[in-house]
Amino acid sequence: MCGICIxxxxxxxxxxxxxxxxxxxxxxxxxxxxxxxxxxxKVSSKEEDEDVKLFLSGHTxxxxxxxxxxxxxxxxxxxxxxxxxxxxxxxxVDDEENDGLVLLSNxxxxxxxxxxxxxxxxxxxxxxxxxxxxxxxxxxxxxxxLGRRSLLWSCPGEDAWTFALSSVAQxxxxxCQVRWQEVPANGIYKLNITQQKFACSKVMLERxxxxxxxxxxxxxxxxxxNTTRSGCESQIAANSHLENGICxxxxxxxxxxxxxxxxxxxxxxxxxxxxPVEDCVDSFTVRDxxxxxxxxxxxxxxxxxxxxxxxxxxxxxxDSGLSWTFKDFQDRCLGEGSxxxxxxxxxxxxxxxxxxxxxxxxxHLPASVAILFSGGxxxxxxxxxxxxxxxxxxxxxxxNVAFEQKKRPHINKTxxxxxxxxxxxxxxxxxxxxxxxxxxQKLNPDRVWNFVExxxxxxxxxxxxxxxxxxxxYPLISVLDDSIGCAMWFAAxxxxxxxxTEDKDTQKYISTSKVVLSGxxxxxxxxxxxxxxxxxxxxxWEGLLSQLDMELGRISSRNMGRDDRIISDHGRExxxxxxxxxxxxxxxxxxIQLKADLTLPxxxxxxxxxxxxxxxxxxxxxxxxxxxxxxxxxxxxxxEDSSQKGSHVCERLTKxxxxx
Numbered sequence: 001m002c003g004i005c006i007x008x009x010x011x012x013x014x015x016x017x018x019x020x021x022x023x024x025x026x027x028x029x030x031x032x033x034x035x036x037x038x039x040x041x042k043v044s045s046k047e048e049d050e051d052v053k054l055f056l057s058g059h060t061x062x063x064x065x066x067x068x069x070x071x072x073x074x075x076x077x078x079x080x081x082x083x084x085x086x087x088x089x090x091x092x093v094d095d096e097e098n099d100g101l102v103l104l105s106n107x108x109x110x111x112x113x114x115x116x117x118x119x120x121x122x123x124x125x126x127x128x129x130x131x132x133x134x135x136x137x138x139x140x141x142x143x144x145x146l147g148r149r150s151l152l153w154s155c156p157g158e159d160a161w162t163f164a165l166s167s168v169a170q171x172x173x174x175x176c177q178v179r180w181q182e183v184p185a186n187g188i189y190k191l192n193i194t195q196q197k198f199a200c201s202k203v204m205l206e207r208x209x210x211x212x213x214x215x216x217x218x219x220x221x222x223x224x225x226n227t228t229r230s231g232c233e234s235q236i237a238a239n240s241h242l243e244n245g246i247c248x249x250x251x252x253x254x255x256x257x258x259x260x261x262x263x264x265x266x267x268x269x270x271x272x273x274x275x276p277v278e279d280c281v282d283s284f285t286v287r288d289x290x291x292x293x294x295x296x297x298x299x300x301x302x303x304x305x306x307x308x309x310x311x312x313x314x315x316x317x318x319d320s321g322l323s324w325t326f327k328d329f330q331d332r333c334l335g336e337g338s339x340x341x342x343x344x345x346x347x348x349x350x351x352x353x354x355x356x357x358x359x360x361x362x363x364h365l366p367a368s369v370a371i372l373f374s375g376g377x378x379x380x381x382x383x384x385x386x387x388x389x390x391x392x393x394x395x396x397x398x399x400n401v402a403f404e405q406k407k408r409p410h411i412n413k414t415x416x417x418x419x420x421x422x423x424x425x426x427x428x429x430x431x432x433x434x435x436x437x438x439x440x441q442k443l444n445p446d447r448v449w450n451f452v453e454x455x456x457x458x459x460x461x462x463x464x465x466x467x468x469x470x471x472x473x474y475p476l477i478s479v480l481d482d483s484i485g486c487a488m489w490f491a492a493x494x495x496x497x498x499x500x501t502e503d504k505d506t507q508k509y510i511s512t513s514k515v516v517l518s519g520x521x522x523x524x525x526x527x528x529x530x531x532x533x534x535x536x537x538x539x540x541w542e543g544l545l546s547q548l549d550m551e552l553g554r555i556s557s558r559n560m561g562r563d564d565r566i567i568s569d570h571g572r573e574x575x576x577x578x579x580x581x582x583x584x585x586x587x588x589x590x591x592i593q594l595k596a597d598l599t600l601p602x603x604x605x606x607x608x609x610x611x612x613x614x615x616x617x618x619x620x621x622x623x624x625x626x627x628x629x630x631x632x633x634x635x636x637x638x639x640e641d642s643s644q645k646g647s648h649v650c651e652r653l654t655k656x657x658x659x660x
Contacts, residue, residue, distance in 0.1 A: 001573035002070060003029030003059040004081035005166035006130050006139070008191075010052045010198050017055040018166065025168050025471060029568040030059030035069035037079070041137060043193050050161075050198045054132070056081060061571055063312060063514060065098030072104050077134035080104040083149050083167055084127025085573075087307040088582070091122045095311055107131055113190065114254055116140055117208055120188060121256050124581045128183075130165055139191040141165055145210050145259055146579055147185030147556025150564040152475065154180040155245030161198045163191065168565050171474045171653075180475050185556035186210060187256060189248075203246045211255045212262055261585040263549050267541045268593040293594050294613040297586065298385075301613075304580035305385040308517065312368040315512045364448045370397035370513035370572070372491055373451075374429040374633050375436025377607060378519030378528075380622040381614050382577060383436075386517065387444050395448040397511045398440075400433040401491035402426075403636045404457045425455045429633030436622050443618050452509055454496035458639065461486060470653045472565040477653050480646035483631035485566050491630075492516050492567040492574075516567050520559060521578030524551040525587045526607040527596035528627045533606070536598040545592055552584070602626040 003026030009016035017036070018026070027034055039054040058070025058081045071079040082100035086093050091106060093099045106119045110133070120129075126148030131140040143151050154164045156178040169180040183189070187209040195204050369390060373379045379398075386396055402425040430453065437451045465486055473485040494511025523529050527536075527544060535547040560576075567574035577583065587595065590609070597605045603626040604611070614623045631637040631646075638644070640652065 001029060001061040001063070001568045001571075002081070002083040003027060003057075003167045003568075004070060004083050004128075004130055005057050006081070006164065007055045008052060008139075008163045010050050010161035010196075016053050016162075018057060018164075019170065022166065022168075022170055023057065025170070025569070026057065026166070027059045028571060029167060030061045030070075031571045032062040033060040033067050033069045034058070035071065037071055037073070039079075039132075041193055043137075043196070043198075050196075052161075052193055052196075056130070056132075061514070061568070061573060063573060064093070065096055065101070068098045068100060070100070071130075071132075072100055074104055074108045076108060078104070078108050079132040079134075080107060081130040082127070083151075084123070084129060084144070085125040085575075086123050087125035087304075087580070089122050089124035091119070103129075107133075111135075113208070113251070117188060117254055117256055121259070124259060126576070126579075128167070137193045139193075140188060141183070141191075142188040143183055143185040143556070143561075145185060145256075145556075146552075146584075147182075147560040148564065148576060148579060150561040150568075151183040152180040152561075153183050153246075154178060155201075155203055161196060161201045161203070163203045167568075168472060169474060170471050182475065182557060182561045185560075190251075197247075201245065205246060205248045206251050207248055208251050208254050208256055210258055212258045259581045259585075261588045263545070263552075263588045264591055265545050265549075266591050267545075268591065290594060290609075290612060291616075293590065294609060294616055297609060297613045298616060300582055300586045301381070301577060301580075302385050302388065304577040304583050305382065305517075306389040307580070308515065308575040308577055309369045309386050309389050312513075312515050314366065314368050315514055365391070365394040366512040367395040367397040367450060368513055369515045369517065370399050370452075370492075370494060370511050371517045372488070372519070372630075373398035373400050373433055373436070374628070374630065375400075375432035375434070375622060376429075376519075376625050376628065376633075377610055377614055377622055378522045378578070380436050380439070380619055381610060381617065382517050382519055383440055383449075384443060384614070384617045384619060385577075387440070387447055392446060395450050397450045397452055397494060397513050398433070398437065399452050399454060399491045399494055399496075399511065399516070400430060401454040401456065401487055401630075401634050402430045403461065403487070403634055403639055404455065405635055425453070427633065427635040428628060429630070432622075432625060432628075432633070439620060439622055450498055450509065450511075452494055452496045452511060453499060453506070454490050454493070456490045456636075461490075461636075461639075464489070465652060468569065469566070472569055473562060473653060476562055477649050478646060479644045479648045479650045480631070481562060482650040482653050483636050483646070484629075485562055487630045487634045487636045488563060488566045489569065491634075492570050492572060494570070494572075514572055516572045516574055518563065518567075518574055518576050519578060520563060520576050521555070521584075522607060522610060523627060524548070524555055525578065525584065525595070526610055527598060528607045530627070532596070533598050533602075541592055544596075544598065548592075555579075 005018055005026060007016045007018060035058055037056045041052045041054065043050045043052055056071045056079060060068060060070055071081045073079050080100060080103065082103060086099040086103065091102060093102050107116065110116045110119060126144055128143045128149035128151035129141060133140065141151065143149055150167050152166050152169050156162050156164060172178050187207045190206040197204060369386060371379055371382055371386065373383065383396065383398065390396060404424045405427065407422055407424065433451065437449055440449050469486055469489050473481050494513065496509060497506040498509035499506040525548065527548060532544060532547060535543040564574055594609055596608050599605060603624045606627060611623045
């Protein structure tokens with residue numbers, strides 16, 4: 001995870017870099033290394049001569065290989081800023097290598113646009129990138145096909161040609177003309193300096209669209225090799241500041257091949273009858289096909305989890321939020337009764353421990369991986385699979401957020417509930433989370449499961465939203481974005497109390513994780529939302545398939561950029577196993593009746609395949625829980641204004657003071 005930005009401006013002699021406050025936000029994303037670089041480009045053409053200044057700023061969260069400053073620069077003057085992970089694909093990265101340097105090495109050999117597209121199509125994993133190709137005097141940039149990493153663009157100049165890209169931005173004041181929008185995840189863009197219209201301040205871009213990906217975000221991508229639909233322009237048209245400043249031309253002969261298989265839209269046969277999920281405890285009552293496919297899902301999803309949880313470094317004493325000394329860490333790992341010989345074999349500091357890797361004598365290591373945890377089916381499956389691949393003596397943090405609820409007056413006078421028993425944070429997700437913790441402890445009693453209770457008061461919510469969160473949600477402004485963004489920010493912060501069981505005292509705790517797993521993508525692919533039942537009841541299987549196709553297509557603009565900005569603000573990287581390319585391809589290839597059957601009740605029919613797989617993993621009660629979105633499970637929804645709907649513009653975001 002990194003914070004990257006580039007500011008480009010024509011005809012300037014002074015710095016054209018980002019505001020100081022924006023630099024601070026970017027640095028929170030990448031606390032391990034920061035670097036800035038300026039470059040002048042002299043542009044000569046028949047029409048005009050111009051001097052363009054480039055300012056590049058990179059901030060790195062190091063998760064693999066040596067700590068590497070960004071932008072990375074090769075011997076030819078090519079520059080790369082990389083906010084991504086190469087988890088798989090044709091580009092191979094050893095555990096000791098930095099994937100950004102490996103990618104730059106591959107890009108350095110490119111001599112044409114097609115070569116650049118070929119290299120990027122070999123990457124499997126989440127990414128956004130900014131690449132300056134020196135010989136071509138061109139800037140390439142974009143996001144992966146699902147938009148799992150944030151990238152924003154803006155044309156902030158009024159009197160001069162200006163263009164900017166950044167992982168995150170600040171909310172503009174009312175009198176400010178600078179506006180940002182998310183770069184659509186519909187291809188790779190190219191800005192050739194020599195083709196710019198400096199006199200009229202027009203930014204001229206070329207787009208190389210994805211192949212065979214249909215999205216319904218207002219940003220439509222290619223649906224097949226022979227059809228080009230103007231998608232980026234439709235989103236820009238809704239934002240006059242971009243419409244007036246950017247002109248985009250699709251380069252149709254060159255396209256990016258889709259990294260996922262197309263959706264299987266075959267309809268079930270009329271005589272199809274599902275097996276209720278309760279019968280799945282007995283494997284003999286499950287039809288062979290469902291049992292086989294559930295096992296295959298475990299295999300492919302398990303591999304996606306493995307890629308995202310293995311070899312994650314421990315946080316060091318330099319990392320923000322680490323509240324204990326190394327001696328505290330040593331005591332926690334070895335136990336209070338450890339002898340002198342054992343202590344003498346222990347590393348002397350965090351850095352030495354990281355270099356040594358796994359230390360067999362340690363009773364248990366602090367967590368390097370956390371999970372956004374409600375105790376629901378998605379987070380429980382991720383926890384069970386993480387348990388398979390994270391070293392046995394390493395903790396796993398389960399981050400559970402709850403917002404303070406007002407106590408309601410007792411209507412029933414016979415209610416004997418005492419004042420002492422009232423818990424303002426006993427929200428639905430806290431209750432299911434504690435139940436899920438017990439289930440995981442039974443699944444693996446040797447694992448240390450850190451159930452982190454993140455309690456948030458209304459006062460703290462208001463303060464932190466104004467100070468930080470509203471900048472991260474921007475440019476999104478809906479009530480739903482506010483609720484989800486705030487809940488996710490506090491959960492990912494990982495600051496709360498640790499309570500293993502009900503009869504143990506709680507203790508203050510700050511998560512030591514560098515990686516946060518999210519279950520995003522399961523509902524969109526396996527019909528987990530209530531709206532899927534609505535579409536099924538009105539339009540049958542065909543209507544459900546159409547909705548699922550649309551859900552995955554719009555996920556980049558509705559969810560991914562926001563969630564990336566929110567979680568990474570804590571110097572932690574968001575990872576989404578359900579949106580691994582191989583997982584999406586596998587689920588897309590399946591007939592709809594194996595994914596879900598919405599003729600069955602809630603808690604059984606939606607995400608049915610995942611429930612069967614969870615049973616095979618050894619999970620029990622959690623396999624029956626219906627979907628509850630984080631804004632409802634944490635009780636942040638309607639906490640401040642019960643009259644607002646999720647689609648409404650959130651005035652708490654638009655009127656918040658900029659105090660970053």
